[in-house]
Amino acid sequence: MKLGIIGLPHCGKTTLFSALTHDYNPTGKKVVDGKAQIDTAIVSVPDERIEWLSNHYNPTKVSHAKITFQDISGITNNQETFPRSLLTILSQVDGFIHVVRNFDDPNIPHPMQRINAEEDIKILLDEFAINDMLIVERKLESLNSEWNKGGGRDRPEIEYEQKLFEQLHHTLETKYGIDTLQLTKQHQKLISGFGFLTSKPMLIVLNDDDKSQKQKYPVNTIRHGKLKTEVISLMSKLEMEIAQLDQDDASFFMKEYGMSETVLDKIIQSAYKMMSLKSFYTVGNNEIRAWAITDNTNAQQAAGTIHSDMQSGFIRAEVMSFADLKELGSESLVKAAGKWRLEGKEYIVQDGDIINIRFSPPRNNQN
């Protein structure tokens, strides 16, 4: 899963990125359009269940679920349409972490020389809507010319797409994000390749300061027509400073400031909630591994996150829950209690499921 850290200039994106990834080396720096810069780092999702499972099974390898963070600079307050390369990068992330300046500091210029988090959010969301709108308009134009030319696809097929894109256009025009639409599976498939910015979930991070007056914003007032939104407050600069301390000093400072969790925990919890993510596990003596999936993922799709062969050759999923394993103490006791199950491909995977996929490898399919 890839989350892009975005926001207006000097709002604290790199500060947050550093606080989140202090243990990890950025895997790549990339300059876009000669000025915008993208930094990437991959972090492991902290997970207490993984710790328990690795004590229980004593595997040779433990793999946490992974999240890729990208620090994406280059969005400004007077852009409207984004340069193509920036748009491509934005369209490829699964969700956004939108950092919004909510601290006063005369030494750090704000692009509009004032502090107003609510207005800043609106500016960026409006820019997202404009960029989506242009893509929708271009698609409608090409559908219209396809219709006029004739001889190609069936008319009802073209009309079906026209209707969908007109609906997207209307939604954006009335200042709502594409994420507010209830789309069918077929609709989702038709728009999935466009990477619409307003269709992606967005975690809004109000970047507070420990010194300046904190302005509070209720979620509903700053949503601005988006549905998949969470809002949290952080003190990125302080979090970054704490992230650079050793464990003992960090614990001391966190206590001092009344912080019970690390910044990574906070961001990951909010991102999981915002994207309705769940974790399932594969276990064995060789490797214990956590996998992140979205809500309503069925067993066959979950198999596909492990390997495409498991998806195509899916037979059954052996399932037990982490809670049962922990409570009863062993896999055989879970079986004895009748809580170990064989599930078919339509089974909706639950958070904390421990799964073993039975599948026929591709070469067997040819028999």
Ligand SMILES: Nc1nc2c(ncn2[C@@H]2O[C@H](COP(=O)(O)OP(=O)(O)OP(=O)(O)O)[C@@H](O)[C@H]2O)c(=O)[nH]1
């Ligand atoms: N006082 C104060 N300064 C902060 C806070 N967060 C970030 N800063 C400072 O603000 C300046 C800009 O922060 P960055 O993290 O570089 O912001 P950015 O969004 O990455 O900036 P660009 O990449 O240039 O758009 C730095 O000098 C930070 O130290 C904060 O909570 N309080």
Ligand SMILES: [Mg+2]
């Ligand atoms: Mg930066």
